[in-house]
Amino acid sequence: MPLGRELPQLLKQRLFYKGRKFDFEVNRLRLPNRVEGDWECIRHPGGALVIPVTNEGKLVLVRQYRFAVGGRVLEFPAGTIEPMEEPLETVKREIQEETGFSANKWQKLGEFILAPGYSDEIIYAFLAQDLTKLEMPPQQDDDEDIEVLCWTPQELEKAILEGQPVDAKSISSFFLARPFLGL
16 A cells, blocks of 8 residues: 555444355445545456367357347356365356356466456466367356357457457457467
């Protein structure tokens, strides 16, 4: 913390909603300048994302329906970190459930805060290589409507630049993976 920068004082914390994936709270704060106000926050256990790369250099993506935006969004496989689960365990589970692949080689790409203006969610990004297609089809959750795609990095970059619906965590993670993809 820079010198001279005091943190706000928490006066009151109210939990408005406790959900299956996240909680929503409102916090009454007093700022260092003595101004008081309410700040809403989504508390999230974090998520993990994987960029699967086939032996041919193609990226395994999913296109799935997202209710909040009312349409299908292009994404890398990802999921919420379950209690007592490490992010690497999350992506190993998600790659199989969403795409029907498993991987023998894993590389952590980094982590980032997804939307700090209203949430504490951190995304942990991984690269998966040396993929094996599983004999069983993907075991997607009942509430998922997923199409699996294999695209070149150039095809994904073109889709992003053309403004196709690609989620921010996938764009950010793709940027982190570029050196490993020869871009």
